[in-house]
Structures are given as C-alpha cells and as structure tokens.
Amino acid sequence: MIVDLRSDVLTKPTEGMLDAMMSGTFGDDVFSEDEGTLKLQEKVARMCGKESALFTVSGTMANQLAVASQTVPHDEVILDLKSHIFQFEQGAPAVISGVQMRPLDYENALPKLQEVEGAIRFPDIHHPVSRMLCLEISHNYLGGFIPDFDELKAVCDKARGLGLKIHIDGARIWNAIVAVNRGVEEYASLCDSMMFCFSKGLGAPIGSILVGSKDTITRAHYLRKGLGGGWRQPGMLAAAADYALDNNIERLAEDHGRAKTIADAVEKNPKLRLTRRLDTNMIFFTVKSGDLQGCSEYLENKGILHDWKHFNMFRLVTYLNIDDAMVDYTVKAILDY
Numbered sequence: 315m316i317v318d319l320r321s322d323v324l325t326k327p328t329e330g331m332l333d334a335m336m337s338g339t340f341g342d343d344v345f346s347e348d349e350g351t352l353k354l355q356e357k358v359a360r361m362c363g364k365e366s367a368l369f370t371v372s373g374t375m376a377n378q379l380a381v382a383s384q385t386v387p388h389d390e391v392i393l394d395l396k397s398h399i400f401q402f403e404q405g406a407p408a409v410i411s412g413v414q415m416r417p418l419d420y421e422n423a424l425p426k427l428q429e430v431e432g433a434i435r436f437p438d439i440h441h442p443v444s445r446m447l448c449l450e451i452s453h454n455y456l457g458g459f460i461p462d463f464d465e466l467k468a469v470c471d472k473a474r475g476l477g478l479k480i481h482i483d484g485a486r487i488w489n490a491i492v493a494v495n496r497g498v499e500e501y502a503s504l505c506d507s508m509m510f511c512f513s514k515g516l517g518a519p520i521g522s523i524l525v526g527s528k529d530t531i532t533r534a535h536y537l538r539k540g541l542g543g544g545w546r547q548p549g550m551l552a553a554a555a556d557y558a559l560d561n562n563i564e565r566l567a568e569d570h571g572r573a574k575t576i577a578d579a580v581e582k583n584p585k586l587r588l589t590r591r592l593d594t595n596m597i598f599f600t601v602k603s604g605d606l607q608g609c610s611e612y613l614e615n616k617g618i619l620h621d622w623k624h625f626n627m628f629r630l631v632t633y634l635n636i637d638d639a640m641v642d643y644t645v646k647a648i649l650d651y
C-alpha cells in the first residue's frame with residue numbers, strides 16, 4: 315500500500331468537485347469577464363468581512379501580493395523566523411517588493427508584545443521603515459499549531475497601535491477554524507489582509523485567495539498581472555474552489571481525528587517522540603536515536619511517504635484522500651518500528 319502523507323497539497327478532486335468543475339464558466343478573467351471567478355471573489359470577501367478578494371494561482375503568490383501591495387521599497391516586514399514566507403518563499407519579498415524582512419523567533423506562532431515594540435524602527439536616515447507584521451495560522455513549521463485567539467488579538471492590537479499593517483498567511487486557516495470553532499471573519503477582522511489556500515485541505519487542485527481592502531486588492535490585482543498571474547479562463551478552478559467552500563470545510567475534522575490516531579501511535583512507540591503539539595492535521599516527530607535517515611528508509615520501504623528534510627524531523631499530513639485503512643496501516647508501521 316502507498317500512503318502519501320507528504321502534504322495536504324496532494325488532495326485529488328472528489329467526484330462532486332469534478333462535476334462542479336465541468337459546469338465552470340469560461341470567461342476571460344484578465345478582462346474581468348469570468349463570472350465564476352468574480353462570484354467566488356465576492357463570496358470570499360463577504361465571508362471574511364473584507365471589501366475585496368483576489369483569486370491567485372498559489373498561496374505563495376497571494377502572500378507575495380499581500381506584501382507587495384502594502385509596502386514600498388525600503389520598508390521592513392516583521393515576521394516569524396519559522397514562517398512559510400521567510401523559510402519557503404525564496405526570499406521573494408526582497409526581490410518582488412524591495413523590502414527587508416525582519417525575522418523574529420516567535421514562540422507559539424506569535425511574537426511577544428515587547429518584541430513587536432522593540433522591532434519598530436524610529437525615523438532615521440539609516441533605517442528601513444517598519445511597515446508590516448506577518449502571522450501564520452495554522453502554523454506549518456509548528457505542526458499545524460493554532461495560536462491562542464486572545465493572545466493573537468493582543469498582538470494584532472499592539473501592531474495596529476504601532477502603525478503596522480497586518481497580514482495573516484492563513485494557508486490552512488480553515489483547519490484552525492474547524493478545530494477551535496471560530497468564524498473566518500473573526501480572524502480576518504484582526505488583520506489588513508489574509509490569504510488562504512483552496513489547494514490544501516479544502517481539496518481543490520489549484521488556487522488560493524487574498525482578501526483585504528478595495529485599495530489593497532486593486533493594487534494586488536495590478537501586480538498579479540506583472541507576475542504572470544493574470545488568469546485567462548480560470549472558471550473551472552473557481553468552481554472547484556467554490557465547491558470546496560460549500561462541501562469540504564467541516565470534514566477537515568475527520569483529517570484532524572486521523573492525525574490524532576497516528577500521533578497516538580507515535581507516542582506509544584518508545585523509540586519515537588512527538589516534537590509538536592497536535593492541533594490539526596500534521597504530525598511532527600523525531601527518532602530518539604537520531605537516526606532520521608534510517609527511519610525515513612523504513613517508512614519509505616513500507617510505502618509511507620513523508621517529509622523530513624525541510625524540518626529536520628518527520629512531518630506526516632492527513633487530508634481527504636487518506637482514509638481509515640491507510641491510517642491503520644500507518645499506525646501498524648509506526649508501532650512496529
């Protein structure tokens with residue numbers, strides 16, 4: 315059996331989603347004429363309580379447009395050392411936006427209030443301009459971790475008070491929402507812009523979306539074209555995204571349950587150690603002996619595909635194509651290790 319637990323980006327569209335895609339629209343979105351895409355953007359903006367939204371090819375593009383549309387060259391962006399934007403987006407804010415990144419080592423996905431305050435530059439000819447704070451929910455590197463909502467709000471209030479723009483990389487915000495039972499608009503209300511992905515746990519093949527003010531999204535829309543991100547006929551993808559919003563959110567709880575089952579097996583094996591708190595759909599663990607390579611080969615031989623090199627620890631991710639039989643098989647392999 316092959317159990318591909320490398321990432322929730324590997325979701326395959328269900329039959330219902332494929333049917334929805336087949337009845338997608340075929341207008342040209344560069345001409346702003348694709349009804350399905352326009353409707354999706356309006357729907358998501360409304361859901362999030364924001365003025366506008368922009369459908370993008372990837373989460374990376376949505377994050378980069380969030381930075382580019384709300385900064386100017388010489389600005390400084392405060393973000394987590396372990397964030398996707400800092401770790402896994404090629405340093406693109408320097409290239410695309412001409413900004414400097416100021417990584418702080420957030421604890422539990424949030425900076426301390428004093429750290430935010432301490433990172434602010436006073437106006438001086440030597441300094442970049444402090445412009446933006448980025449947050450990530452759920453936090454990938456921390457194992458799908460969800461920061462405490464009240465603490466999150468305190469950080470956002472502080473940052474706003476200091477005049478910073480706030481962007482939430484909510485690639486997996488729906489996993490957090492399902493786990494803590496809060497509304498998406500509660501998270502969106504804390505920030506100036508937020509993005510989330512349809513192409514991860516929500517099960518669509520491609521697509522992410524950025525929400526924000528009308529001005530921000532107008533600017534992002536302009537910049538997206540120059541990055542080659544102007545869609546011609548994305549209606550089938552918008553239909554998949556729309557289907558995902560209507561059908562695939564609540565079911566994320568099943569992925570979380572399956573992740574818990576696998577995490578319990580890791581905990582039962584004395585040779586292994588969980589390295590992250592399990593909040594959503596990601597299990598992070600290490601091998602007490604330090605033989606990560608050996609454990610990786612063991613899992614690979616069993617057909618259990620995984621990631622470990624990006625994090626120097628194992629990451630297993632559950633998603634809608636991972637069923638109970640696959641989980642049972644994985645549990646057995648983990649207990650037998």
Ligand SMILES: Cc1ncc(COP(=O)(O)O)c(C=O)c1O
Pocket residue numbers: 323371372373374375377398399450452453454483485486511513522
């Ligand atoms: C937290 C986070 N943000 C952004 C992204 C980027 O999304 P994409 O792969 O669609 O560019 C990812 C992808 O894994 C992610 O985990």
